[in-house]
Structures are given as structure tokens and as C-alpha cells.
Amino acid sequence: MPVINIVTSEYFPVPAAAAARALPWCEEISKLGIEVRIFTSCASKNRSNLNVITSFFSIPDNRASLPVRFLQEVLLGLDLGIRILWNRKSCDGCIITSPPFFMATICAYFSKLANIPYIFDVRDRYPRVLSDLGYLNAFGLLYSTLGWLEGRIYRRAQLVSTVTNGLVNELVSSYPKGNFQLVRNGFDELVFTDDLLNIEKRSVFSVIYHGRLGNFYNLDTYLEIMNLVYDSDKSIRFLMVGKLPLEIHLNTPPNLEILPAMKLESLSKIIGSCHLGICLLRDLPAMKNAFPAKAYDYIGAGIPVLAGPEGEFSQMVDKLNIGISFEKVSAKEVADVILEIKSNEGIWSNMCANLKKCRHDFGRRKIAREFFSELFKN
Secondary structure (H helix, E strand, C coil), X not given: CCEEEEECCCCCCCCCHHHHHHHHHHXXXXXXXXXXXXXXXXXXXXXXXXXXXXXXXXXXXXXXXXXXXXXXXXXXXXXXXXXXXHCHHHCCEEEEEECCHHHHHHHHHHHHHCCCCEEEEECCCCXXXXXXXXXXXXXXXXXXXXXXXXXXXXXXXXXXXXXXXXXXXXXXHHCCCCCEEECCCCECCCCCCHHHHHCCCCCCCEEEEECCXXXXXXXXXXXXXXXXXXXXXCCCEEEEECCCCHHHHHCCCXXXXXXXXXXXXXXXXXXHHCCXXXXXXXXXXXXXXXXXXXXXXXXXXXXXXXXXXXXXXXHHHHHHCCEEECXXXXXXXXXXXXXXXXXXXXXXXXXXXXXXXXXXXXXXXHHHHHHHHHHCCC
16 A cells, blocks of 8 residues: 655644645545555644654744744754654655745655655745745845745655645746646535535624734734724624734724634534625735635635735635625725625625535535545556
8 A cells, every 4th residue: 555644734633724734635645545644743633543643843833933933843844854754664755735834845855865755735935925024035145045945845846736826827937847736725525514504694793704813914904894893883793713913812892702713613613603704815925826725614614705905815706706805905995895795685695695606616625536536546
């Protein structure tokens, strides 16, 4: 039986994008008669009788300073890399998902050292993201060095998979000799079942955000939207679910309910009971080609999405008419749209009907099954 390593910073039961992508991949690959071993951080556990090999180190913290985050990624990468090297004799290939970029890069080098072919999965492109966030000078030596490292990793990979058409085009343009393929994210069909489409809605009109509120999101914009809506209609409620910045706990608008991070099975029911999902990114160049994983959960639960700014994510929302997109994110404009949808049930019902027609195309397991069946058919 062939053996494939899946290398990911997070795995079940951690509620994070890397874990959400890796879990269906592992289970779908296993169904093809391939033994799967998961190399991941210490917070993860076994599921579906797969072999989970955990590091001594924890998940790199998104809220840590850049030097601390870098150290956390390096330590996790070295630990997992050594474990990959130690288990090299029984392995036929590695699939490594990034970010964390430095962790993934180190693991790719250990895979090469162990003479194990690897697939490199890119969810966000580094070091470009660090430049967009203002952490690195795009014309500096460090940025150039990291860019060279990025290219070297891609050229050595058997295949580079990524999550949006925009990223595929960008990578092909930057590295014409690379082998790049689109493998979208999606929602987990085993959790976001068709039953969620008929779940009872909350008694008051509710807008939900879930997941980490990291560097790609502007907390002040979300708070301003909530306050503007409250000034006009005090009955509308907002929910935020997940690990959130301390600031929001200290400055909670009166119409906001905060819930802790929870298992996806519980979260899916909460999302399905709401009326709108909200996912507004910062206006950064890298975000033009982004499609946040949390947005697929809104689609899976059958609730319309508020998306912005202009980019691949908002274009898809517009094309399928499954939400409202904003070319530029203006708190006043978003608040006005929420008020309009609440007062005009026909707009909301039409978007929900469109979601029912297309949501099955976004099943994560379906996407994974098609990709890996083709990849491993020989």
C-alpha cells in the first residue's frame, strides 16, 4: 500500500483554515486505498483511524509579533521535518500546505533531503502577503531572498496546488516552468448538510462572522458597521464566533454577541440559524486573489454573504447572486445594505434560492475526491 504524508500546521479538532482543508483531503485519500500519515502540531488528534504524528510544538500564533511568529514556525518546521526524515523509508510522497510559510518551506527541504517527492499547497502567497501588510519592503534584500526561496520550493515540487484562479495565474506568470493547479477550498458536506437549509432562523435578524480576525481584516470597520446599524435599527443582532482580539471584548457594541471557538458541527447550526454571513477583507493587493475559507461555510449553511472589497471572492458572489459585494468597503454602505435586506425579505429570499441551486458545486470533499482520484489514478 502506498504511503502519503500530509504536513499541516493544524488538524482535527482545531477550528482553522489549514485543518479544514487537510481533514477532507486525508479522509478522501485514505478511501483510495492509500495509507495517510498526518504530521502536525501538538494540538491535533486522531480521526478516522488515520496515523497522526504530532510535534512537541504548538500552532504558530497569528497574534504574536513577527519575530516570535517566525521562531514558532521554524521550531515547528524543524520538529516536523526531522520526523519526516526519520520516517522516510516508508513514504511515497508528501503534501505540504502553506501557510505557515516558514514551517512549510522547512518541511519541503526535509522532504527533498529524504528524497521524497512533494506537492506544495499554497493558500496564501508569501512573502507577498508580508509586503502587503507592511512588514517587509518589496524592494529590500530580505524580500528578494524570501522570493528566491519561494521560487525554489515551487520549482522543486512535483505540483503546486492553490485555492483561486487568480493565484494560479499569478504563479504561472511568476514561475512559467512550474506545475500549478487549482484546488479550491469548499465547505465540508458531512457537516454542512442539506438539513441546514431548513433550520429555524433566529427570531431577530442576525449577521454572523466566524473565525480568526487576523491581519487580513480591519476590526474597526466591523465595529463601525455594528454601531451604525444599531443607531438605525436596534433589533438587528451581530454574532462573532472564534478567537477574537482583546479589543473587541473591551469595546463590545450593544448589538454584538461573542461566542468562543467551537467544533464545526456546533458552529454549522449557529451559522445556519443566521440570516447573513459577513466577510470583509482589508483592501490589500494580495486580497484580490483571495477567497476566505470561512465564506464557503456561509455558502454551505445556505446564508447569503456580504463580500468585499473587489476581487475574485466578491466577483463570484456577484456572478451567482448569492450575496452583496462591495467594490470598496465602506462601513456606511455595508450598514445601509444590511438595513435594506432586513426590510426587504424578497431580496434575501432570492439570494437564498440561488444558494440552493449552486451550493453543491462548492463541496470540499467533492473537490478533493475529483482532484486526488485524477492525481493517483495510475
